[in-house]
Amino acid sequence: MRRRSPTPPEKALLLIGTLFSDDASFVKAQQVLEETFGEIIMESPVIPWNFSEHYKQELGEPIYRKFLFFKNLIDQDQLASIKLKTFEIENNLSIDGKRTINIDPGYLTLAKLVLATTKDYSHRLYLGQGVYAEVTLIYNKEGRFVPLPNTYRDFQDERYQKTFLMARMLLYALLGR
Numbered sequence: 001m002r003r004r005s006p007t008p009p010e011k012a013l014l015l016i017g018t019l020f021s022d023d024a025s026f027v028k029a030q031q032v033l034e035e036t037f038g039e040i041i042m043e044s045p046v047i048p049w050n051f052s053e054h055y056k057q058e059l060g061e062p063i064y065r066k067f068l069f070f071k072n073l074i075d076q077d078q079l080a081s082i083k084l085k086t087f088e089i090e091n092n093l094s095i096d097g098k099r100t101i102n103i104d105p106g107y108l109t110l111a112k113l114v115l116a117t118t119k120d121y122s123h124r125l126y127l128g129q130g131v132y133a134e135v136t137l138i139y140n141k142e143g144r145f146v147p148l149p150n151t152y153r154d155f156q157d158e159r160y161q162k163t164f165l166m167a168r169m170l171l172y173a174l175l176g177r
Helices: 021-035 076-093 160-175
Strands: 013-020 040-043 047-049 063-068 101-108 112-118 125-128 131-139 145-147
Touching: 013 021, 013 160, 021 040, 021 063, 021 076, 021 101, 021 112, 063 160, 076 101, 076 112, 076 125, 076 131, 101 160, 145 160
Parallel strands: none
Antiparallel strands: 013 063, 013 101, 040 063, 047 063, 101 112, 112 131, 125 131, 131 145
16 A cells, blocks of 8 residues: 655745735835845836725824735745734734734645634634634636635725736746746
């Protein structure tokens, strides 16, 4: 009988979603993120973010979204420690106890986009260290990222979809395919 053993997953493209209202806060955060995680290989356009009132009191308004993608591919099991590091960065950039930027890490594989969160829910898997993972989008045979029932509304936006498809092509090249 042949012995079976698990195979390691492919490396993933680290992505960080940011929400901010002040350009200077974003620039500071981007510099720290690059110092922490390495070279940024792709950035999304700045997208106005009006999907919720949730962050307005803390971040101010108008709020903008921008995604950053990093050249150094990561092991998928690094997501929890990356989330904890982004908390530290948010805290260091806070003013009077209020965040100036929201930093949400995740990763992209050829099959899916996964986000890290500290909030438990039925569709999230515990990674350890108080961090959960959520499959947010899956890549289908038609060449699109498809939302799931609990996918955040903004991640269903066509502008995000274009960004993630471009990032997937980049990942494909970085994996040497």
